Amino acid sequence: MALLSFLKALMAALFTTFSFLKALINKKELYATGQAGDGREKAMLAHVIRTAEKGNPLSVLNVMDAYAKTSGWLMNIGDDKGPILDQALDKYNPRVVIELGTFCGYSAVRIASQLHKxxxxxxxxxxSPDNYNIARQIIEHAGLSSKVVSVQGKFNERLDVAKQFLKEMNTTHFDFVFIDHWVHSYMPDYLLLKENEMLGKGTGVIADNMGAFIGPADFRKYVKTHPEExxxxxYKSNAEYLWWFPDSITVSTFKPFTRFY
Known part of the structure; x- marks a missing residue:
């Protein structure tokens, strides 16, 4: 029985690795569209709608995790690193949150389900317009549409929407920032948030995929060399659904510079 369980786990790991490599080999398509190019994202949506309990965020997350392990690797934060995000949400207990990089809505569901204020x-x-449409349906199936404002477009091109959102939320800054999009955009988008005063004292800035092998070298260096800010x-972990691939998440607290006169 133990051997059978081990063999099943091994086969699942091999499948996930193969599915990951397949997406990576097709990286031109991945970078251009945000999708692996074989229809796995749409198939995942159909699977979630068919099998996850409507209005139950945990059920939606569990189905998405299972799909990524058995049917097609996905760029979700996943069930290995997800608890680190959960702990950060518990620590900062935010009211106003921004996420850069929705993909298919996994982390949006994870975050929105834990907004208690x-x-x-x-x-x-x-x-990606295709991922945007998938994510909206995932979020709706989880019963969280009232807690999530989905925006199609790059953050640096839709800055006005973020500013309007803050105005409508009657605040000047975000309490919690989750960065999980293309690594080359981490640093410029963080600086946009900072320069536009969208970060306040105590804002949590959480960044996924900060490992040495796949992380954004410039932002990784920045968070390590600017402790005054x-x-x-x-937090060391593994890349999504890949136990053999080391990764990490950084959890930072923003401390704005104070002028002394």
Missing amino acids: EGSKLITFEM LETVE
């Missing part, structure tokens, strides 16, 4: 909301940006803890 009255009137709390998440605004999330996704460059970002008080950072790095």
Whole structure:
């Protein structure tokens, strides 16, 4: 029985690795469209709608995790690193949240389901129109549409929407920032948030895929060399659904510069 369980786990791991490599080999398509190019994202949506309990965020997340392990690897934060995000949400207990990189809505569901303050909301940006449409349906199936504002487009091109969202939320800054899109955009988008004063004292800035092998070298260096601005803890983990691929998440607290006169 133990041997059978081991063999099943091994086969699942091999399948996930193969599915990941297949997506990576097709990286031109992945970077251009945000999708692997074989229809797995749409198939995942259909599977979630068919099998996950409507209005139950945990059921939706569990089905998405299972699909990524058995039917087609996905760029979700996943069930290995997800608890680190959960702990950060518990620590900062935010009311106003921004996510850069929605993909298919996994982390949006994970975040929105843990926003407990009255009137709390998440605004999330996704460059791919196909992923945007999938994510909206995933979020709706999880019963969280009232807590999530989905925006199609790149954050740096839709800055006005983020500013309007803050105005409508009657605040000047975000309490919690989750960065999980293309690594070359981490640094410029963080600086956009900072320069537009969308970060306040105590804002949590959480970044996925910060491992040495796949992470954004410039932003990774920045969080490590600017402790006066970002008080950072790095949590080691594995890349989504790949136990053999080391990765990490950084959880930083923004500390704005104070002028003394």
